[in-house]
Amino acid sequence: MKKIILGLMATFLSLTILPLQSFASTTEEPSSLVAPKPAESAEAKTLELRLNEINAMDMSKLKSSEKKNMRKEVRSIKHELREIGGGVYLSVGAILLIALLLIILL
Helix, strand or coil, X not given: CHHHHHHHHHHHHHHHHCCCCCCXXXXXXXXXXXXXXXXXXHHXXXXXXXXXXXXXXXXHHCCHXXXXXXXXHHHHHHHHHHHHHCCCCCCHHHHHHHHHHHHHXX
């Protein structure tokens, strides 16, 4: 019974992990299903420009209180950029760990 379940699990995982290329020969124009919101992308660009400005600044001329304010600003900008980007990113190691846990537990 365990061999059957293990075989089915391995088959299922191999079919979901391997890319399917059944539509590789189509000649249709690719369409963008999810278009980025222009307000978010413009806002993200301005935030990135501000981060670049802060990184280019000479921090040795600033007072400690000004440096502290800059660090707080950088943290808030990075937090806003993470919120704008959204999404969940999984590394290959995390995916392998989840797959191993599923195999062991099931």
